[in-house]
Amino acid sequence: MNKGLAIATRGLSKDYGSGRGLFDLDLEVRSGEVFGFLGPNGAGKSTTLRLLLGLIRPTAGSARVLGLDMDADSSEIRRRVGFLPGDLALYPKLTGRDMLEYLTALRGGGVNGRYRDSLVERFDADLDRPVHELSTGNRQKLGLIQAFMHQPELLILDEPISGLDPLVQQSFHALLTEVSGRGHTVFLSSHTLSEVERVTHRLAILRRGRLIVVDSVENLRRVATQRLEIEFAAPVAAESFRALPAVTGAVADGRTLTVSFEGSADAVVKAAAAHEVRAIRPREDDLEEIFLRYYREDPV
Amino acid sequence: MSGAIFKLALRLRMPAALSAAAGLIAVMVAVGALFPAVGHSIGALHVPKGVSNLLGGADYGTITGWFRSEIGSIYGPLLAGALAITGASATLAGEEEDRILALVLSYPVKRSTLVAAKAAAIVVVVVIIALATWLGLIVGVTVAGGGISIWHMTALAVQLAFFGFATGALAVAVAAATGRRSLATGAAAAVAILSWLISSFAPLVGWLSWLKYLSLYYYYAGHDPLGHGIGIGGIAVLGAVSAVLAGFAMLAFERRDLRA
Numbered sequence: 001m002n003k004g005l006a007i008a009t010r011g012l013s014k015d016y017g018s019g020r021g022l023f024d025l026d027l028e029v030r031s032g033e034v035f036g037f038l039g040p041n042g043a044g045k046s047t048t049l050r051l052l053l054g055l056i057r058p059t060a061g062s063a064r065v066l067g068l069d070m071d072a073d074s075s076e077i078r079r080r081v082g083f084l085p086g087d088l089a090l091y092p093k094l095t096g097r098d099m100l101e102y103l104t105a106l107r108g109g110g111v112n113g114r115y116r117d118s119l120v121e122r123f124d125a126d127l128d129r130p131v132h133e134l135s136t137g138n139r140q141k142l143g144l145i146q147a148f149m150h151q152p153e154l155l156i157l158d159e160p161i162s163g164l165d166p167l168v169q170q171s172f173h174a175l176l177t178e179v180s181g182r183g184h185t186v187f188l189s190s191h192t193l194s195e196v197e198r199v200t201h202r203l204a205i206l207r208r209g210r211l212i213v214v215d216s217v218e219n220l221r222r223v224a225t226q227r228l229e230i231e232f233a234a235p236v237a238a239e240s241f242r243a244l245p246a247v248t249g250a251v252a253d254g255r256t257l258t259v260s261f262e263g264s265a266d267a268v269v270k271a272a273a274a275h276e277v278r279a280i281r282p283r284e285d286d287l288e289e290i291f292l293r294y295y296r297e298d299p300v
Numbered sequence: 301m302s303g304a305i306f307k308l309a310l311r312l313r314m315p316a317a318l319s320a321a322a323g324l325i326a327v328m329v330a331v332g333a334l335f336p337a338v339g340h341s342i343g344a345l346h347v348p349k350g351v352s353n354l355l356g357g358a359d360y361g362t363i364t365g366w367f368r369s370e371i372g373s374i375y376g377p378l379l380a381g382a383l384a385i386t387g388a389s390a391t392l393a394g395e396e397e398d399r400i401l402a403l404v405l406s407y408p409v410k411r412s413t414l415v416a417a418k419a420a421a422i423v424v425v426v427v428i429i430a431l432a433t434w435l436g437l438i439v440g441v442t443v444a445g446g447g448i449s450i451w452h453m454t455a456l457a458v459q460l461a462f463f464g465f466a467t468g469a470l471a472v473a474v475a476a477a478t479g480r481r482s483l484a485t486g487a488a489a490a491v492a493i494l495s496w497l498i499s500s501f502a503p504l505v506g507w508l509s510w511l512k513y514l515s516l517y518y519y520y521a522g523h524d525p526l527g528h529g530i531g532i533g534g535i536a537v538l539g540a541v542s543a544v545l546a547g548f549a550m551l552a553f554e555r556r557d558l559r560a
Contacts, residue, residue: 053406056557079408089399093312105304106407146403 006031006154006185007052011061014047022047023209025061029187034180036196036203037189044209045189046086049156053083066154079110082147086158086189088139092132096125096142103146116149122171136163144172148179155179155186161195173199205294212294227283228268230257233276244271258283302409302417309421313387317425320379321432325439331370332440335363363447367437368526376460377520380429381492384468387425389484391418393475396559405558412550419472419546426464430457448526455525462538463520467492469545476549479559492516516541 007029015021022044029035039045050056052065054074063070065077090099100120104111120127123141126134131142140163147155161169176186176199190196196203197217204214213220232255241250241259244267249260255278259268272280392415395401405411434457441448467488475484495517502511512518519538523531 050402050558055402055405075408075410078406081406083403083406085399085402085406087399087402089403091308091312091400094308102304102308103403103407106302106404106409108408143403 004031005029005064005067006033007035007063007065007187009048009052009061009063012048012051012058012063013060014044014051014056015059019208021059021209022051022206025206025211027204027211027214029185030202031185032180032183033201034176034186034188034199036200037187037206038193038196038203039191039206041191043191043206045191045206046158047209048206049083049086049158049187049189052156053078053081079107080153082150082152082155084143084147084155084157084160086162088143090131090139090142093130095130096127096134096138099131099142100127100146100149104149107150110150112149112151115151116145119145119148119175122175123168137165137168140164141168144175148175151179151184153184155184155188157186158189159191159195160188207294226262226265227258227260228265229281229283230259230272230277231255231279231281232257232272233278236275241268241271244268302413305404305409305414305417306420309391309418310424313383313391313421313425316387317383317428320383321428324375324379324429324432325436327375328367328371328433328436328440329443330440331367332443335366335444363441363444364452364527366444367441367448368524371433371437371440372456372460372521372526376429376433376456377463377492377496377517380426380433380460380464381467381489383429384422384426384464385471385485385488385492388419388422388468388471389475389481389488391421392472392553393479393481393484396475396479397481402558411553415472415476415546415550415553419469419549422468422472423465426461426468429464430461433457433460452526452529455528455530458530459520459523459525459534459538462535462542463516465542466516466519466538466545469542469549473545473549473552476553477556479556 005028007027009025009027012025012027013021013023015023020042025044025048027048037045037048047056051058052063052070054070054077057071066080068077070077091102094102100116104113104116119125123145125141125145126138131139134142140160144157144160147157161172164172176188180186186199188196188200200217202214202216203220205212235252235255236257238250238252238257241247241257244261246263246267247259247261251258257272261268269280395404401414405414434453437448437453437456438450441453470491471484471488474487475481478484495515498511499515499518499522502508502515512522515522516538519531519534523534525531
């Protein structure tokens, strides 16, 4: 495996039957990058993370994590990885402090107490109350602290900002930037783009267990459908624009026509020039819409 | 074995174990106090053989029979078995169903280590119940006026502990193999109750009497530890069954997907 890769999977599959699971995942996550792993619920994101950590076994394929074999070196991988499960569950009767002490003991000496305390302070975590009395957000803070506390080379985080208030989300994003700056890798799973958009270098989109695309946010924007909002002096028929080459859609709303197209705007502008045009405004395709399109259909 | 996992599993089971132990001792003292007043009159009653066998002989007229029927046949194995089975099911399959193990096993902890640590915690819980039985017997028998040697009381406590180990190990094995708390509890409880019934009734039917050798309960009480002392054979069988089931649990848990 390339030494510059934190995660490399080859044909990784977990077939649960009835089309559910993960199929032929070939994925490479570079060391030091923050990698977003997106997909709708049930796309296979959590299955991938659980495979990488040896919680479940693949039905086919293989993976290397931090250069180690997923099966043979599972214990060593788990020593060097910090994991936040998507459906985090803790011992309800333990206080936050007891919970962190327990997990620190399981790390077997790999936790710097001062760094852990700094994380507690940073997230303003409540360590004195039993877990069952904590809000979802406060439990999630404990989950984040335990994932980061041993300063792992690779962080695998499943829906990390779920339940966090905006201020804590900000702290979390700052922490991601810091650990990435130290050369550590973050593999961040989410079903919403807004959760990863600001912090990821690259991202992958998974749908129905299959990898749809891997690219940077910028490139995904670049290849996205472009839109022009054209304001005319009088209403025009949208049909005449839909017939133009490269146009993927045209919607009229009174005197305003919104035209979606791929490639050059030349044909659209020339067709518009046949009418009295008051204004032309470029509309950047909403990034969320790009992702929803990937979620809904196989992009051509 | 992981010390942290063992300590936490024990800590979470300790309130139930200590309260059950205190209750058991209190019951045994009360049973001992009742014997001088009612033991001989109850002992004179005619009890059908089947019922008598269910109660470990139902020889209420003697102090040994009194405690064998009340504690040795009912309360002792019921508490030891119940705490071992529910504890084992909850600490392994319960935590898996509650998704806690998904976090714990993302740490550098071997699955066999986790099973061993949790099984060890159940062993301690069973030992607490056995110790409570032993202490309760000593106090109860003294209150009743004496009549059972300390060695025979020790024998009952030891045999009881091994019965608890075996039923607990069965629950650990089912929990480790399936990850289902209700199945682990139900299957182990069913085996324990069937064991008790088989051990009690099989000897009454000549051609079925061999079935008693399939009963865990038989290896606990068949030798009558309170009347005859330690039954090495029974302890060896229960110990071997526990060890085999614990080994199976480790292998089974190692090889399967975590459910949640």
